[in-house]
Amino acid sequence: MVFSSTLFLFYFLPGFLLLYFLAPHRLKNAVALLASLGFYAWGGLPFLALFLASVVVNFVLIRFMDRAAVPWHKRIYLIISIVLNVAMLFYFKYANFFLENASAVNSALGGATLTWQKVVLPIGISFFTFEKLTYTIDVYRGVNRPLRSFWDFLLYIMLFPKMIAGPIVRFHEIAGQLTDRRAFDTVDHKLAGLFRFGVGLAKKVLIANVLGAEADRLFALPPAELSAPLAWLGAVAYTFQIYFDFSGYSDMAIGLGRIMGFQFPENFNNPYVSRSITEFWQRWHITLGRWMRDYLYIPLGGNRVSASRLYVNLWTVFILSGFWHGAAWNFIVWGAFHGLFLVLDRLFLLRVSQRLGVLSVVPTFLVTVVGWVLFRAESLGAALAYLQRMFGGGLAPLPYFTTEFWAILALAAGFSFMAALPRVERWEVSLLAGERLALPRAVGLSVATAVLLVLSAGAILGSSFNPFIYFRF
C-alpha cells in the first residue's frame, strides 16, 4: 500500500489516526504497532513471518550482548547479529545479481548457463536491515541502552511511515521517543505533520508523476531517436522526478511521524543547490549518508588515515552505497561515479567551486544529471547508450511537449533552486520545522493542507500512473 493510494489516504490513514488519537498514551504504541503490522502484511504477507523471526533473533542477540560481561563476548554477539542481517539482505537482494553474473562468466568460458529459482525481494528490506544494524551497533557502542520491551523494538523497526522507504532512522535518534513522546504530542505538531504530509503527497503526485511520465517515455525510446537536447530533457525530467518522488515520500513519512509524536530526521535539504558533490551528499538522502558515515566510513578509518587510503575508503563507501540502491552494474557505476567526484573534490574541485561561488551550482547539477542517467537506465549498456546521445546525439528541435509538462518542469526547477537564496531556505525551515504555530499560521497551513490533499486526490484518482520509484530498493 503506497501512501498515494486511495486505500491508504481515505481508509487506512484516517482510520489509524482516529484510533491513535483516541487511544490513551499507554496504548498508543500498541495501536501504532498493529497498524504497522497490517501495513506491512498488506504488501508483503509471505515475508512477514521471516521478517518477524529476524527481529526476534536480533532482539535476543542484543539482549545477550548487553548482558555479556566480557568484551569479546559482546563482540561475538555483535558479529553474529551483523552477519545474520547482512546475510539476509545479501540473499534476498543480491543472490540473483551474483548468480546472473556467475552464469554469464560461466557461459563466456564455454560452460552451461546456470539456472536457479529467482529470489523475490521483500519490500523495505534495504531500509529495515540498516535500522536493525544501527540498533545493534548503537547498543554495542554504548550510545543507548537496549530497549526493554520487545514490542517497542518491533515498533522501531516496523513503524509504518518510515518502514518501506525511509528515512533511515538510527536507533539513537528515536530511542527516547519509542517509550515516551508526550513532549511532541501537541496539536501544533499534528497540524504541522499533516501539512508536511500534504506537501510530500503533492510533490509526488502533482510534480514527480507528471515529469516521470515523460522521462519514462524518453528513456524508452531507441537511442537513435534521441537528439542531444531531447536526451538532456529526459535526463533533467528524471532528475527532478526522482527528487520530488523521493523527497515527497520522505516528507510524507516525516509528516506522519510528526502527527504520531515522532521526530524523524530530515532526509533532504534542497540538494540541487549544492556547490559540490560533497555538499550534494550532505543534502541528498541525508539519513543514508549519515548511516554510511557512522557505520561504514568511520569504522574504515574515517578521515584519520593517509590521503590515498582516504580516497580508497571514500570510493568503497560510495560503490557500496550504489550497490545498496540496486543489485545491478549501473547502480555500482553510479556509486563509483559519485565516489570519483568526492575524491576529485578533495583533490582540487572544492577549491574550484569556492572560486566559482554560487555559479558552481550549475556544474554540480550537471554532474548529478549525468549520474541519474546511470541510475535510471535499465542496464549499464542502456545508460551508456543514452549518455552517448546526450553528448553526441546532434542538435535537433525538440518535439512537442504539453504546456503542462513545461509548467511542471519549471515549477520543479523553481522549487529546487529557490533555496539557493538563504532567505528562502530559512523560510522553508521555519515553515516545515516550526514547533509552535501562531493561530494565523495554523489556519494558513490547514488551508494549504486541505488544498494540497484535494488537488492530490484529483491527480491520484484521475491517473493510473502512480509508481513509487524507491519501492524497488
Place this chain on the structure above:
Amino acid sequence: MAASSSPRLKKLLLGVLLLLLILPAIQAQFGWFKTAELDGYAEQAPHPDFTTEGLLDNSYQSALEKYVEDRIGFRELFIRLRNQLAYSLFSVGKASKVLIGDDNILLDETAIRAYLGQDFKGQAEIVRNVRRFKAVQDTMAKQNILLVFAIVPDKANYYSTQFPDRFKHLPRSTSNYTAYAQEMRIKGVNLIDLAHVFRQWKDTAAYPLFPRGGIHWSGYGITRAADTLFRYIEHKGQLDLPDFHGEGREVTYNTRDTDADVADALNLLVRPKPFQMAYPNIVFSEPKAGQQKPNLLLIADSFGWGLIGFYPFLPKLFNEKFQFWYYNRAVGPGDPTQPGGPPVERELDRKTELLKQRVVLVMFTQHNLGTFDNGFSASAYNIFFPLTAADTAQIHQIEQKMKQSTALQDSLWQEANATNRDYNELLHERAVQRYEQIRP
C-alpha cells in the same frame, strides 16, 4: 480569551482536516451527496474474490485497491477538478486523443493525423478496395439493389485551420480520404462526398455544421447533409422517398444529442461554452398512396447514429425495420434506432440480408477511411465471387511458404496457445488474409 481559544481553534482545524480525509469513505458507504456521474469512463473494477493464493501473491490486495479507488466518494468531483485545472491552466484535455484547437474547438488527434496523411494506406490497397467495391456495386445493381458510398466529413478536415499550434505547420501528404475519393470517382463508384459538400458550405452556412464541443456533425449539419444524401439516393436509385422539410428552428446554446459529446467526455466542472447552435424542426410527410418505404441497410461508423438519434431520418424515409451494421457488425437484436452502446455481434446470413435490401448505404467518416468500409465490401466480394480452385491452390502455396518461416511459426504457435485455437486453422486464416492482399 485569545490564548485559550487558540488551542481549541487549532483542534477544530485538525478535526476539519481529519474529516476531509474520512469524508470520501463515508460518502462511498452512504452516498449522502449527489454528484454528477463521469462521462465516458471505463467499467468499474469488480469486487475481488478472497482467496488465500490471491492474498499471498498480492493480487487480491491490488484488486481490492482498484475496487476501492473506483468507488471512493466524491471521485467524480476530484477528477473533474483535476481535469478542469488542466483544461483552464494548460489547455490540456484529459480525455484520450482530445485536443484543444483555436477558439477552444475540441478536435480528435487521430482525425488530425489522418488529415495530414500520416496513416495513408498506400495507393495499391486503395485501388484494390475500390475495385472490389465497384464489382459488388455492379453485381448488386443487377439485383436492383443500390449500393452507395457516402464519405462523411470529419471535424479535423472541417476545422483544419484551427488545429493546435504544433499541428499547424506539419506537412500534409496524400490522405486516405483524398485517394479514396479520387479513385472512387475514377472507377464510377456511387459516391456522395459529403466532406466536399461541407467544405463548400463552410463559409455560407448560417449555423455551425460542427459544434465546438462535439466530435460529430451538428444537428443542423445533419439536416443539410440528409437533404443532399437522400436526394442523391432518390436520383441514383430512381426512388421516391417520403418527403421532409424544415419548419422553423430553435437557436440555442443548449446543445442536444452529440453536439457536446467530447466536451462531456472531458469531465470538467464547468462545461466549455458551446457555439450557438440551430436545431431545425423537421417535419416528415406520411408516405403517399402507393409509395413504398424501401428496405435499407446502413453500414456506418458513429456518424450513422446522427441520422437516427438527432432526427429519425432512417425510420421515416425507409422501412422501419431497416438494418444498421455499426462498423460492419450487426447491432444486437432489439431496436436499431437506439444509438450508443457497443455493437453486439449477432448471427446473420450476410448474403440473404444483402439481397433483401433495396438500398445499401455505406457511410464512413474521412478519418476512418484507413479501414475503408471496415471489411464490408471484402466480405460481400467473397459472397458474390467465391474463391476458385486456382485461388485455393494459391492459398495453399502461401501456407507452405509461411511454414518455412520459423519466426512466423513461433508467433502462430504462441497465438494459437494464447487463444486456444487450432494452429492449422490459424495458419490457413493468415494465408487467406495474405492472399486477399493480392487477389485479382
